[in-house]
Amino acid sequence: MSQEQEDIQRLIRQARRVAPDEQALARVWQRLQAPPPAGPDDGGAEVPDPEALANATQALAGKAATAASVKALAAVVVVGAALVGGRWLTRPEPSAPAAVVARPEAPREPAVIEAPRPETPPAVEVTPPSEPPSKQAERRSGASGSSGGTERRGVPESGGFAGSSGVAESGADPASAEEGPGAERRLLEAAQAALQRGAPAAALASLDEHARRFAHGLLADEREVLRVLVLCAEQRPDEAEAVAQALLRGGPGLFLPRLRGSCVGERLVPVQRPKGKGE
Amino acid sequence: MPAARPQPAAPPAPGAPTREAVAALYRAHARELWRALGRLGVQPAAVEDALHELFIVVQRRLPEFEHRAAIRTWLYAIAVRIARKSRDRTRRDSFEPEPAEWPSHERGPDQALLDAEALRMLDSLLAELDEDKREVFVLHEVEELSAPQIAAILEVNVNTVYSRLREAKRAFARAHARRRLLGRDVR
Structure with missing residues (x-):
């Protein structure tokens, strides 16, 4: 496991260990002792109907059971064919790989709380994803600015994280691979420094070079944020706005706080007014 | 304090008085739901209210629950939807989270501090995921739910x-690599 993957796993392990504030839990329980507020809805949360959820769970289990039956049948057929073929050839295979049925991911706990049924675990058997990587890449909609390049490349096995190696491979152009990700960072630092010393043209040149060499690099989003700031410094607000809008379209709005401080901040976000007294 | 797994013996018996059933559910699942709400994007200061809201819904809807689905699945389904609503509200109110820093290992041996930093970092990485991916990632990786359970919770295939x-x-690995490469200098 690479250092990067270890770091990710460590983060996740820590997240699993998170303990809530016990006093806060007690406070919530105290509040729950009061009669629930009247109202027909669930506060706008569109909570799933328990009945519908049960039906969905059972439907999934039913589909999975069908898939399991088909798989088992296919396995029997294949094993039978292998055995018969072996007899014909009077040279039995050392092993019968066809007999190995892809083992589905076992549910971590039964999906249905009911009287235990012997067929429950296989009932939630799920066909592992077998979609070709190209199809998955196609299916990705609206390639986000934060991950534009990666998604168009090959998809790693679903078992683990892509890791830094996969990311680095997919993030950088082949021509720049020799220089490593440090080169990406240096270019952006140069652009940042040029912007700070009041040389937006030089900054733009660095950004363009980054765009040429690391079109889908790890720092592609950072480059575009800087580009907005540089275009603002060059008094080109319309172009800056176009770049900013493209950034915001591509992701969950992480760059908004930084863009809000730019010359196009007010064009991007309507001014937030305090709530009126009547609301 | 290890709080990763709920106590398994909590599902209320059918027909049990709602109050006792809700108490049993609260004892068994409040901790993991607290954690899940936080990772699903409810702001730390709002988790308490979100948990309260969640159990208000449980109180209201539990009598309809017929024990044909897993109660834990149902609770998570409610949590996911409350978290969505909370994220929407946060966006509407234009909340700007504090920029997270990469956890420093040079700040002394205080493990709690390191854990808190790591958690903040995790949340900032999660925030870089699209919402539908974030939900699946959190439910699978942090809450350790199975794919069929997640499918039922999110009502997807x-x-x-x-x-x-x-x-x-x-996307998470990419965000992680990017953050590591970026550090705090390029701003």
Whole structure:
């Protein structure tokens, strides 16, 4: 496991260990002792109907059971064919790989709380994803600015994280691979420094070079944020706005706080007014 | 304090008085739901209210629950929807989270501090995922729910869960690598 993957796993392990504030839990329980507020809805949360959820769970289990039956049948057929073929050839295979049925991911706990049924675990058997990587890449909609390049490349096995190696491979152009990700960072630092010393043209040149060499690099989003700031410094607000809008379209709005401080901040976000007294 | 797994013996008996049933559910699941709400994007200061809201819904809807679905699945389904609503509200109110820093290992031996930093970092990485991927990632990786359970919670196909999970893992790894490379200097 690479250092990067270890770091990710460590983060996740820590997240699993998170303990809530016990006093806060007690406070919530105290509040729950009061009669629930009247109202027909669930506060706008569109909570799933328990009945519908049960039906969905059972439907999934039913589909999975069908898939399991088909798989088992296919396995029997294949094993039978292998055995018969072996007899014909009077040279039995050392092993019968066809007999190995892809083992589905076992549910971590039964999906249905009911009287235990012997067929429950296989009932939630799920066909592992077998979609070709190209199809998955196609299916990705609206390639986000934060991950534009990666998604168009090959998809790693679903078992683990892509890791830094996969990311680095997919993030950088082949021509720049020799220089490593440090080169990406240096270019952006140069652009940042040029912007700070009041040389937006030089900054733009660095950004363009980054765009040429690391079109889908790890720092592609950072480059575009800087580009907005540089275009603002060059008094080109319309172009800056176009770049900013493209950034915001591509992701969950992480760059908004930084863009809000730019010359196009007010064009991007309507001014937030305090709530009126009547609301 | 290890709080990863709920106590298994909590599902209320059918027909049990709602108050006792809700108490049993609260004892068994409040901790993990607290954690899940936080990772699903409810702001730390709002988790308490979100948990309260969640159990208000449980109180209201539990009598309809017929024990044909897993109660834990149902609770998570409610949590996911409350978290969505909370994220919407946060966006509307234009909340700007504090920029997270990469956890420093040079700040002394205070493990709690390091854990808190790591958690903040995790949340900032999760925030870089699209919402549908974030939900699948959190439910699978942090809450350790199975794909069929997640499919039922999100009301999507199981293969959709797998494909979102693959994409989420890729996006998460990329965000992680990017953050590591970026550090705090390029701002």
